[in-house]
Amino acid sequence: MSVFPANISDTVVCTILDLLLPLFLRYAGTREDACLVVFDLLIEQKPQTNEELGLIAEIIGFRYKALGLIRDSEHPDVPLATVLQLTKTANALRRNEAAAQRKLDALRRSRLAEQSTVQAVEAEPPQAEPVQPAQSVPAEAPPSAAATPPRTTGIHTRLQTMVDELTDPGDPAHTADISNDLAALRHDLLGTAPHALNGTASPPHQPY
Numbered sequence: 001m002s003v004f005p006a007n008i009s010d011t012v013v014c015t016i017l018d019l020l021l022p023l024f025l026r027y028a029g030t031r032e033d034a035c036l037v038v039f040d041l042l043i044e045q046k047p048q049t050n051e052e053l054g055l056i057a058e059i060i061g062f063r064y065k066a067l068g069l070i071r072d073s074e075h076p077d078v079p080l081a082t083v084l085q086l087t088k089t090a091n092a093l094r095r096n097e098a099a100a101q102r103k104l105d106a107l108r109r110s111r112l113a114e115q116s117t118v119q120a121v122e123a124e125p126p127q128a129e130p131v132q133p134a135q136s137v138p139a140e141a142p143p144s145a146a147a148t149p150p151r152t153t154g155i156h157t158r159l160q161t162m163v164d165e166l167t168d169p170g171d172p173a174h175t176a177d178i179s180n181d182l183a184a185l186r187h188d189l190l191g192t193a194p195h196a197l198n199g200t201a202s203p204p205h206q207p208y
Helices: 010-028 031-044 050-073 080-123 150-166 173-190
Strands: none
Touching: 010 031, 010 050, 031 050, 050 080
């Protein structure tokens, strides 16, 4: 039974042999010879599955049974009514054989199409990985005009302080404060050493 594919059950093969042997035993002479005949008929159809093997067995059984009925109907001693009945049964068997053949052909076409699809998928080259576009490094934003350097911020603060002091000129202490602020502002702008403008700061000592 190793002549069949491994996926075909030995039990299915033995059952089919047992069912078909009576059709050939009469002329084969021995069971072994009849078994060889059935094997040849099954192998000739190249079954690939248990279902295909069963359909092939149906085709063989319907065909040879119908031929046997046709032979019996030709016997001269058979009444006409029996001949008609045998012929009718033989025709039904032949129709069953044709139906089994169509089903077998459709099953094989489906199996071959599935195999072709699998082979086509396996033969396709692997898909290339999509190339990710290089991410551009964002250019550094120019310094915002709203961002004020620390030095400018200090000058602005001094100017604001002076404006606040000038709004109250009646306070005698503001005169000296304004003078000192002007000296500090000149230092911020020109980078020179601050000197009070109200005369309170003593000039540098001159040697004799």
